[in-house]
Amino acid sequence: MLNASDLIAEYEKTGTLEALPIGHFIDGSFTQPAHNGTMESYDPGRGKAFARFTAGTEEDVDEAVRSSKSAFEASWRDVAPVERARILQRASALILDNQDLLAVVETLDSGKPLQEAYGDVRGAARTFEYYAGACDKLQGDSFPLGPDYIGYTIHEPVGVTAHIIPWNFPISTAARGFAPALAAGCTVVAKPAEQTPFTALLLARLLHDAGLPAGVCNVVTGTGTAVGAPLTRHSDIDHITFTGSVQTGRTVMKTAADDVTRVVLELGGKSPVVVLKDCDKEQALNGVLGAIFENAGQICSAGSRLVIERSIHDEFVGELVSRTRALQLGHGLAKPDVGPVNSAEHLAKIEGFLERAKARGANILTGGSVTSDPATGNGWFFEPTIVDAVPVKDELAQEEIFGPVLTIQIADDADDALRIANDCQYGLVAGIYTSDFAKAHQLARKIDAGQIYINEYFAGGIEVPFGGNKKSGFGREKGLEGLLSYCKTKSIAARIA
Template identity: 85%
Template sequence: MSSAIDLLKEYAETGTLKALPLGHFIDGAFAQPSHNRTLESFDPGRSMAFARFTAGTAEDVDQAVMSSRAAFETVWRDTAPVERARILQKASALILDNLDLLAVTETLDSGKPLQEALGDVRGAARTFEYYAGACDKLQGDSFPLGPDHIGYTIHEPVGVTAHIIPWNFPISTAARGFAPALAAGCTVVAKPAEQTPFTALLLARILSDAGLPDGVCNVVTGTGRETGAPLTAHTDVDHITFTGSVQTGRTVMKTAAEEITRVVLELGGKSPVVVLADCDREQALTGVLGAIYENAGQICSAGSRLVIEKSIHEQFVGDLAARVNALTLGHGLEKPDVGPVNSAGHLAKVAGFIDRARERGANIVAGGSVTHDPATGKGWFFEPTIVDAVAADDELAQDEIFGPVLTVQVADDADHALELANDCQYGLVAGIYTSNFARAHQLARRIDAGQIYINEYFAGGVEVPFGGNKKSGFGREKGLEGLKSYCKTKSIAARIT
């Protein structure tokens, strides 16, 4: 396997990587369709194209779905759970064997710092390891019907599953959908975001190398209009897992309704981090900083709202701003504290929020401007930003910016903090920093969000179910709850006398 050093040298010399695949992955192999249409993939740190990939069509999607349908009905649903487990465990090992290639590719495609991409790849390996262990433990219940009857349930795979993968965490999101679907006995057809197509393709090849039968996991690349929409509307798709915007999520739901297709939606958030006066200040400062500036704030569950008690507000925000101003920016391969945002269009969106806030007289205490990689003058960068004392009805407190922008809201006390935390259309996650453990759990119960972190943001891993309330969507991924999303329960009752 090529080392990270070799891959960095190759990219520096050629501007690309020779290991990047071209073509869809269908029926166990890469194949370039006859139409031979391609799109460019851009390195956000340089704002330059570094590779091309296949621009799929509805015909390509149909081929992939039909392949997965055949594999489901003839092979995978009847494969013994222990055999599925062995394949997923092998895939986990192969992901780690390909750690450097996957991480460097993820950095070039998404822009995130290499150290974050390495963590994402290791997390993907852990996800396959976790669900490998669940394959042969997916068991039903029996229920007492008296001496004359027997009753029990079995969990059956839902069938062909479609996965629409976002650009902010390509390999992580692919893994958290692929692994439980495959563990349950489902087949997979995936459409990665057109900004970040490559790690999903590489992951499909790794699964094939691990022994996954042909057709069980297919990946089709292209735009949302030309491949994503035909995939979610396909009549042979039994389930859709979608991660993306509320607007697109609505469209997916409407499309799914036509065929009564199962859906899991993760639609983003505007997650509060509640910091109370009795918190461990150092712990809270570190947690708040990581919650919003990891991956340049391009995280659905980012802690993008700091809800802080009034008595510590001024000092805490001052200390936080000093740390933010010391963060380094740069190309992801250089391992900066903060990398670029993913595209020119997204950079303009983030900048638009701050430009409008500045026009309203907002108090911007750190950052607030478009910038570039200081080493090259290139790339799509936005300064890590803090906007202080924002009103609850301001768009900065209500809308998902999806960038390195922290909105500060000042609370009179814990009850007011709870009110501010819940005063939002989203309900994905929330963080709480306090030394009062009873109060922490009281707030955790009353904050309307799918996941709560206490005294550590992004606590937990694949074992912890993840998903949102309100406009953050519905359904759960990760943990054993995520496995259930890909199962249908059948009840069986029989007379035995």
């Protein structure tokens, strides 16, 4: 197996990696289409290209969907659940065996610190392990219809599923869609983000190596226009799982309506972290920092709004600013506290939010500007930023910045914190820090969000259903509820007397 130190040394010497896949992964192997078009993939930490990958077309999508439909109808839906479980379990082990390669590639493609990439890879392995255990436990119900009848339900795989994977958590999001779909007996056609194509391709190969039949998991790379759009409108797609922006999610939903295709949408977030005066302050400080600065704030569920009681505001925020200023920026392979943002275009978007805020007279306590890797002067970086006392209707409090920018909103008490937390178009997750457990659960019931964290942000794991309310989307991934997203329930009633 390739180890991280050798991979990093190879990259430092050559500017690329020999182990990167070439072509789409279709029907059990990497294939290079006749048109042979390619695109560049960029290392955000350097701000320069490090590899090329295949730029797919509608014809490539057609080939991948045909392959997956054939594999579904000919074999995969009828494979015994216990055998599906064994394949997914072997895939989990192979991910761990190859974690150095996957983590280094994830860092180069997305920019995130290497230690975070390792966490994502291990989480992907755990996802396949979890759904391996669920394959042979997907059982229906029976109905009490009386002595003359028998009634029951069965869960059938929905069919060929399309997965549109975002650039911020490429392998994590791929795994949380692929694993339950495969466990349910569905086949997969995936389109990774054009900024981060490689780990989805590597994952598809590992699944095949684990015993997945050819065609059951296909990956086509390219742009949203050339690959994503024809995939989501394809008449042989039975389900779409999309993670991305609200704007693109609307388009996917409208497209799916033409063929009445099922969808799960995980869209944006502007999640509040409610910190009350009776919290464990050290616990809350660590939680708030991680909630917004992990992956440079490029997380749909990032805790991007700190809603804090007025009585502890000054002391808490003062310490928070001090710790934020101490964070070290750098290239992801150097394992910094905060890495770059994913692209020059996204960096400009973040900068635009802050420049408009400055023009409005925003109280920026720290950060607020574009910067670079202190070691090289290169890369797409934005300073870890805290903006204080932001009005509820300000765009910094309402719009998803998707960067290392924390907005502070001041509440008079817990009831006021609840009002502020809910005064937003999004409802993905929320955090609560308080030592009053009854109060925590009262707030958890009343905050309109799909998932609530109490006294630890990002608590839980693959076992916990995840998804949003309001403009954060609908449907749930992860947990057993995520498995049911890839099933259609059939009811059967029979007269037996």
